[in-house]
Amino acid sequence: MPSLLLRIVGRDLPGRECGGYRDVHVAVQRGREPEGIVPGDAAEAVWEFPVEVVASPDGSRDFRGPHVHGRRGGRFLYLTWGELPDGGAFTMFRRAKLLLDDLPPRVLERGAAETELRLTDRCGMPVCAAVRPPGVLWR
Secondary structure (H helix, E strand, C coil), X not given: CCEEEEEEEEECCCCCCECCECCEEEEEEECCEEEEEEECCCCEEEEEEEEEEEECCCCCEEEXXXXXXXXXXCCEEEEEEEECCCCCCCEEEEEEEEEHHHCCHHHHHHXXXXXXXXXXXXXXXXXXXXXXXXXXXXX
16 A cells, blocks of 8 residues: 655634633644644644555554554544743643544545644634544545
């Protein structure tokens, strides 16, 4: 099975201050670390990286790579939210999961996938928990 180039475009960010948090930023999580940190008041946040698509022992598809989290059959990507004051360290306060099982087969065949998603929830806070269609649609 091929490698897959993923592109995530986040729009409608919640701002640098929300819900008592200050200096809000978002990043994609690579291993345990935030990567591609974007301020919460940016016009958009864009991340692009490869994910390896492999066959599981039962023949189903599986995903691997430094951005991939979870167990076989339930792999996902994290968007991590944190405070990042000037000169300080990124301190995570919530995360959103983008489930890789939501990727349609036609996207895997093409070798590239893109999604656009809203990064602010209905309460004006950073989107969190499992983001499922229609909140995230891969094309």
